[in-house]
Each structure stands twice: as structure tokens, then as C-alpha cells.
Amino acid sequence: MSYMECELLGQSYTLACPPGCEPMLRLAVQTVEDELTAIRDAGKIKTRERMAILAALNVAFRLAEQLVAPPPSPEELLEGQQTDRAMIDLMIQQIDAALPPANWPTDIPPPPPPPEPDVRSGPPADVPILTTPWMPPT
Helix, strand or coil: CEEEEEEECCEEEEEEECCCCHHHHHHHHHHHHHHHHHHHHHCCCCCHHHHHHHHHHHHHHHHHHHHHCCCCCHHHHHHHHHHHHHHHHHHHHHHHHHCCCCCCCCCCCCCCCCCCCCHHHCCCCCCCCCCCCCCCCC
16 A cells, blocks of 8 residues: 645645545546535535535535436447548648658768867857856855
8 A cells, every 4th residue: 555645725734545546536536635625615505514515515426416317328339430520631641742752762871970070270250268266156
């Protein structure tokens, strides 16, 4: 069992968490924090206990809605797949437009590397030389 520090409405908590479940627990903490903040910002309820109860009820209600919602119909699933396919096709077109054509010549040699600078001759004439040491501004 690992432990995770979190904060809800400015108060710190240490939560026990099974290994590998930290991302889900962080999401749960963020969901509860969002609910508590919305209730607090509405300004009608002041005690933490009442805010916690309302936040728990709001989260539980949303979960219950998801559990009793009917599964999507085959038509809805097909629509979603068609939309996904259209988005994939658009991305493929954009990638193809950005890439060189398939018949792009591959026998062109690469450009030669830049010449190695001659470190014995000093800096180029157009590079200023600092004559005083640099000091950071104070």
C-alpha cells in the first residue's frame, strides 16, 4: 500500500492507495475538489461537513446516471465510427500534404558538412571581444 498527499479546500490529507491506482485516486481527488469548490463558491453552505455531504451526493448522482444510462444504439456506434474515420482520413490528408511525394528523388547526396572552424586563428573579425568581465545586474 502506498500513500498519497492531497489537498481539499486547503486542508491536507494523507490517503492510502493500492499500488498502481494513484492516477485514479488523483482523478477522484480532483473531482471531489471541483465539487467542493463549486459548492463553496455558491456561498449558500458554510460548514465543511455539509459541503462534503453535498459533494458526495453530487458525485454519486452522476455515477448513478452513468450506470443506468442505456447503452448506445448500433446506429449511434456506427455514427461515432464514421466520425472517427472521417477525422482519421483528414489527418492522413494533412500528413500527406506535409510530407514529400512518394517519388521524391532519393539519390541526391546530402549537403557537405560546414567547415571546421580554425580555433588557432581566434574569433572572426565581426565578433566583438569583451574586454571587461561581465557582471550580473544588481
